[in-house]
Amino acid sequence: MKKNIYLYLFLFAALICLYLAVSGSKMSKVNTNRIQNLETKVDALKDSLQEKELRILELQYFSLENNDDALAYYDHLELENPVRYISDKLLETNESKGDNPLVPYEGMQNDFKINKIKVLNHKWILADFSDGKYWGEILIRYELKDDLGVDFTLMDHLLYTRSN
Known part of the structure; x- marks a missing residue:
């Protein structure tokens, strides 16, 4: 067993x-x-x-942040972030009463204001504007001066038409 x-x-x-x-x-x-x-x-x-x-x-190819040659224009100004500085100066143009002075159109629903900004290089900016319903884009030439003043000049513009 x-x-x-x-x-x-x-x-x-x-x-x-x-x-x-x-x-x-x-x-x-x-x-x-x-x-x-x-x-x-x-x-x-x-x-x-x-x-x-x-x-x-x-x-990012067409961007001031990645363009060392264009950034070299601002070395003597000792700006920490030139793109931010220029964008802020451009957004300050929105503070005027009524439409933004750089936008060549009159707002249809509200005032046209700049929304988005792309600083392409040391001379050009591409910006988007809108009044809440209608929108467009502008190409701006700018010059950043030694006294940190910025002059903006409208080069071209585009307003999208609504297709209903």
């Missing part, structure tokens, strides 16, 4: 070992597949991230 108990215990232990070996093998295969899938996704995300970084660099 004692021999049979040891035999049954041995068989039970062998079955448990067999079960653990088979389930471990299956879990290993499943985990390997998961790892491969995740590696594929990571590679795709890396490619996508690289594409987005290139796109951002492309969009």
